[in-house]
Amino acid sequence: MTTTRRKLITAGAAGIILGASGLLVPARAQGLAPTPTMRGGANNYRSGAPIVDRIGGGGFWTTGTVRRAGDGAPLARRRIQIWAHTTEGHERDARSHGATLTDADGVFRIEMPQIVPAFGQPHGHLAYDAEYDDGGFETVFLRPVLASASDTSLTVDFVLRPA
Amino acid sequence: MMRAPAGLIWAALVALVAVPLIVAAQSPLLQWREPIYVAAGFAGVIGLVLLPVQALLIAGLVPGVRGRRSHVWIGVALLLAAVVHVAGLWITSPPDVVDVLLLRSPTPFAIWGVAAMWALFAAVLLAAVRRRMGHRAWRAIHVVTTTVIVVGTVVHAVLIEGTMGTMLKGLVGLLALVGLSYAIWRRRNSRTIIRIRIRS
Structure with missing residues (x-):
């Protein structure tokens, strides 16, 4: 009896997985897939960090693009927040946080202190927070890892899903 | 087995503990970390270097100390470090x-790291009640928990970009793995002696 039930559950789960992947295929066929939130992406997030020309003393560049899922249209004036463990502070420190807006081509570019390895990896955090935007896209939190701790720049692209 | 001179073994033991601590203390990463984070990192370094020490002690290779008793104390230190x-x-x-x-x-x-931590907690708890367990059961379980502790900690440490540097972590990790294997083999061969000791 248990075996039968287990088989049923397995078959059901397999069906759900197949169904879900079946749903993904036409979505991909329609164009650019949205960027999913990464695990741990929102850790130490401080909502509403100010828009700044530069975080701290600078020296490290985080750049990227913000586009709309599907047609890939660039999204202008979207607020992207960035924070990391840098030479000037821990992730949790307010001074390690800042935000910037995308330009007309959907490109953002912000200077910040050098990211240094913390919690085992040199990594940054980026957020597109729907709460601070009226554009009707879903919130995305990212946690990119630098290829090398000596990198002095990081490129991160957002593809936002309309809410 | 041919015995190395006591002084040499002690020098190697001191180097095994001191060199990683000195290397970690030179790390540029420390200048960008607050004291509590620095302490957490050093606790990790200490935890790693204590692994080969534990193996040497229980294998009876450290001259002039009661290996078994020291093994217990270093086990407590390992728990504290974690x-x-x-x-x-x-x-x-x-x-x-x-x-x-x-x-x-x-x-x-x-x-x-999580696997190693839980295995360490289990090893300490079981060590506290080992007298109530059969000797064979205790030995079997201790070998399993210890293997998870050593393998888990070594992989955890080597994959991390931290203060010690990958080369040195790999070296200490290798010593820990070799030490673990040797200690298990050595104790297995001395089973009879241990039984007699326990019964007497």
Whole structure:
């Protein structure tokens, strides 16, 4: 009896997985897939960090693009927040946080202190927070890892899903 | 087995503990870390270097000390190191440690550290009640928990970009693995002697 039930559950789960992947295929066929939130992406997030020309003393560049899922249209004036463990502070420190807006081509570019390895990896955090935007896209939190701790720049692209 | 001179073994033991600590203390990463994070990192370094020490002690290779008793004390020190490591990291960045403990951390090394931590807790708890266990059961369980502790810690440490540097971590890790294997083999061969000792 248990075996039968287990088989049923397995078959059901397999069906759900197949169904879900079946749903993904036409979505991909329609164009650019949205960027999913990464695990741990929102850790130490401080909502509403100010828009700044530069975080701290600078020296490290985080750049990227913000586009709309599907047609890939660039999204202008979207607020992207960035924070990391840098030479000037821990992730949790307010001074390690800042935000910037995308330009007309959907490109953002912000200077910040050098990211240094913390919690085992040199990594940054980026957020597109729907709460601070009226554009009707879903919130995305990212946690990119630098290829090398000596990198002095990081490129991160957002593809936002309309809410 | 040919015995190395006591002085040589002690010098190697001191170097085994001191060199990683000195190297970690030179790390440029420290200047960008608050004291509690620095302490958590050093607790991790200490935890790693104590692993080969534990193996040497229980294999009876450290001259002039009662290996078994020291093994117990170093085991307690290892537990303290793990607790300070996790607590210090928790204070530094609570959400990252919560993710690790809930097994949803994005970092590939986290799961190895968690496995080692739980195995260490289990080893200490079981050591406290070992007299109530049969000797064979105790030995079998201790070999399993110890293997998880050593393998978990070594993989965890080597995958991390931290203060000790990959080469040195690899070397200490290799010593820990060789030490573990040797200690298990050595104790297995001395089973009869141990039984007699326990009964007497």
